Amino acid sequence: MQFIKSGILSTYQDTGRNTYRYLGINPNGAIDLMAVRLLNILLQNQENEAAIEIHFPSPEIYFENNTIIAVGGADFNPYLTDKSQNEIEINNWQCTFVSAGTTLKFKKRHWGQRAYIAVKGGFPATEWLGSKSTNNLLGFNGISPNHYLSIPEHTKPAVLPYLGFSMRPPYSASPTIRLIKGNEFDALTAESKERLEKQEFTISQHSNRMGYRLVGGALSLENPLELISSAVDFGTIQLLPDGQLIILMADHQTTGGYPRLGNVISADLPILAQCGPKDVLKFQFISQAEAEELLILREKEIKKLKAGIDLVETFR
Known part of the structure; x- marks a missing residue:
């Protein structure tokens, strides 16, 4: 895949490099960590696999191989253009099969600040201290125009999982x-x-x-x-x-x-x-006990989602 346009502050972000803070190394990682985890679960990646965190104006990404992607977080109206320049709108929070020779683009920021792009099998970006997250202060894993990555090729599956509304974070501009x-x-x-x-x-x-x-x-x-x-x-x-x-x-x-x-x-x-x-x-x-209970409830729902995705794959 190749970045035809890099967009504004497009970076690789995963769950961060959290075990090196005692050395003064900041963690980086996705700002919307839940979006990255959910997209990776849909694609059956490891939850800590890196995604691309994007802002608007967004990048344009050309895919030279058949692959499967998922986009989530903010809604930037994602769509694909094929070899004949036909436009195919795609949905957030749904796995999408992308044919070789197709370009991923974004039309408009409807709401939210950061969208995420994940691919099945993950991005083979360089890892440092256990994380692929971009560190702009060090110039590590930056994304610029014509940036190229060789990503895994996949055939079109019989089922393309999507995320139900009940599992999507309750985003709001005035929360x-x-x-x-x-x-x-x-x-x-x-x-x-x-x-x-x-x-x-x-x-x-x-x-x-x-x-x-x-x-x-x-x-x-x-x-x-x-x-x-x-x-x-x-x-x-x-x-x-x-x-x-x-x-x-x-x-x-x-x-x-x-x-x-x-x-x-x-x-x-x-x-x-x-x-x-x-x-x-x-x-x-709220109290710490209430905060912990809310976190436990969320993690239980994520486990149910993972079990459901695994079940679909088992009976495919």
């Missing part, structure tokens, strides 16, 4: 994101604690894969804090010196010295992943 309280939450003034949960925050244009900067009424601490840099994670919410907030995202640093007011629960990270500049968020605190 309520659930949090558990962070270590420094109680250092806020009473007014700021109330404001954090009741007011709306807008995602700033100054946001990227490292973090979302939020704009809202400034928050303040009861007393100034001098903190030693401590571990942070994807979803950690920090209070900046100007009283505004930042939510750390997939390319986050491994430690930080700003007050940690909360952490986005794992079940809501995919919803946050599809938000972008000018989208509006609200926050709701």
